[in-house]
Amino acid sequence: MTTISKLQINYLDRIVGITEGPQFSWVIDTPFRNCQQKQYQIQIADEPSFASPLFDTGLVESSNSAQIRIPGFTPDEGILYWARVKAVTEADGQGISTTPFSGSATILGGLKDPDSLKEHFITAETEEDIKLSKGTYLRKAISLKKEVKSAVIFSTAQGVYQLHLDGKKVSCDELAPGWTSYDHRLLYQSYDVTNMLSPGEHVLGVHLGSLWYKGTISFLMIHNFYGDYASLSLRMDVTYTDGSKETFYTDESWKGSYSPVLNSQLYDGEAYDASLEQEGWDNPEFNDDAWRTAKAVPCTSEHIEAQEGSPVALQEIMAPTLAFYTPKGERVIDFGQNMSALPEIRGQGKAGETIVLRCFEVLDKDGNVYTDNLRRAEQRITYTIKDDKPFVYRPHFTFFGFRFIHVESFPGRADLDNFKAYVIHSDMPQTGSFACSNPDLNQLQHNILWGLKSNFVDVPTDCPQRDERLGWTGDAQIFCQTASYNVNTYTFFKKWLKDLALDQTQEGGVPHVVPDVLYKYPFDNWLLNQGTHSATAWADAAIINPWVLYLTFGDTAILETQYESMKGWIDFMKTHAKNNIWNYKLQFGDWVALDAEEGSYFGATPNDLTCTAYYAYSTSLFVKIARILGKEAVAKEYEALYNNIVKTFQETFFNPDGTMTAQTQTAHILALHFNLAPKQFIAKTVENLKQLLAEHDGHLVTGFVGTPYFCHALSSNGCLDEAYALLLKDDFPSWLYQVKKGATTIWEHWDGIKPDGSMWSPDMNSFNHYAYGAIGEWLYRVVAGLNIDENEPGYKHTVIAPRIGGNLTWVEAAYQSVYGEVGIRWERESKSNVITLQATVPANTTATIRLLDGASLVDGDALTFAQRDDILEAEAGSGMYTIRYTLNS
């Protein structure tokens, strides 16, 4: 039977806070091949039975099952909607059939005037608390006289907060409202609390902390970057069954107090004195006479906007795997996995005893605790015990990047059952999976995924442990495509890209970090003196990330939203380019490449070359984007610019004999991957790249700029074997070297831990930096062969084109697209050249199945393959196919 297995709204199962008509997409499930949608019908109701829908599209003739909008539907403030869909399809063997209605997805309408929340901020802090980062409580007792039909809370904080109602947490969100470019905008959360309310007494209780808003931030250790008071603004709308309504706001009738959190900071961790706990503070029975009156404070953001989805939330709970003493006698708990998490401690001791823990990533050469690479981040928990009863504690307003806990002090001997780790990250369902016959590659994929989880904590960060944890644009750009294979990135990056646009300079320059916490402080600092924006490959996130979202979801809305930002960035480069060579102030170049001079982080590839290569690449994407948006005149203008940049690049960075002016791997990779090498010199460029590889015995010496494209530059230019050889190297430096050294996430440096066990300098040595994990894209696209078709993006048409190699005997990858699962499995029959390829093409989509590398067909499973040079190609409708072919080698 054909059914609809998933309905999504703006690519999520559940969406909140929206005020504009959303986009609907759904997955059609069918065992029949060549299934195509003919019609659909969407219904929207304000109750789950759909007894009398508010909107009913009726049957609409359409083959589209993604990005569907309903004319006339805009969600009303605070109303919870249910939506469902059914479709009429036609498929082989089933003919025309109608699906039942899908399960429902929900929409909670947001505030019509979110800025009204600006007037309602209150704090329990006093002037003495401005420079501190204590926890505070706010509470308000309310009385409801009538039966409640529905109740919704819209709330946000300057700082971070946990919302309680009658002693219960209202959601499993962590670190709400998340981190945005607070000067410009702050996000509010929307919570449906209907089921928590009945006639009688209730208490709204909120626990507040400082974190990004007023706690210490950036390696400059700035306090109060955005403001002085941790504060809350909340509105609760209650609708009674008799139709009447009541609205409650935060105001100076609320009461406030300090909480047991003495200090809670992004980098330093949390100090908590349990003897200051106030039993039942968030319950109606509690007497708050001793509490002070809350004070109104101004809102420091220009605007308040809705958080639509992907909140940071608790995702999984990890148990430790080992407790041991180091050679130095330190007590250590090992979770076996590097991650971003909140440790939970259980124990029992005596009043006044203190537990002190430090979270860290790696052991040193001798197996002792190593914390130097945390730089100034303490990552410490200090917990003071209140009595002799058992206790459980988890920090509130921070998170830690760690695999190990060093137990500096504990009542008795700390053991495995005293600890757990609550893994937190932005809520982004996993969409991709990759596995193969090589366990080291599987561990690499695992490390990529955990690097992603650890660094997608509301903002795409460089690392989660040291005194940084910032939204470095380069890291987010490099990793975006790999991330988008692995998890649903839409809402997460949409939010971040909006902040990127807001933080751009007037001229269109793009900050090194978003939210930009560097620009305000022109301290005597090498980075700040030289500029805090517009570094090539970093700033290009403005173009590349929206482009990747467009490809992944087929969504033009993101291109429209980001259009001015994208154009601003291209124009910035144009303004500052001299005769088409673009370069500007501080550049990171091929960051942390191994061909850097001793002691330097800047790779050997000249900035003029990397900058101009990216200038060309981003401009080429912008031309495509302008065309997609129907801006033909703009497309033509920038196409001419693009052609000029390419011409200049070729004249400047290629010698007349076809060699490149820069003899670095990265220079050659960029020229090849960005199509910048003159046609007549492509073969020579490939040969020279191979030569540069051979000079290092087949190893890469590339940094952030060259590494992501190295294997592509080889495999797209007739060097598949070399690409596999590079991927599979497992001695230093290589991706698998880290794996062999026991990595569970991706390292910042190829030589984070050197072959002799010593460490790279502690001033820049993260063991959880996802940038080099960008190789993940090659695993999905080339090893498995799962390719998006630019002309029909969002997997409306997929190109399945595995490249068999690397002595792998099987590979399996799947991606949960907006249309459903695209799946590939290939297997080499034992010791033969026969490949069995299984491909899954989702309903209402099509695929090209491309057999490369000299394939000849054994069994095409009813598909018609045509020969083109040494490629066999067939067009497939939806369904599952098993194809057998032989390779000529």
Ligand code: BGC
């Ligand atoms: C970060 C990087 C970042 C870089 C800029 C570092 O401190 O950790 O990942 O992109 O600075 O070069």
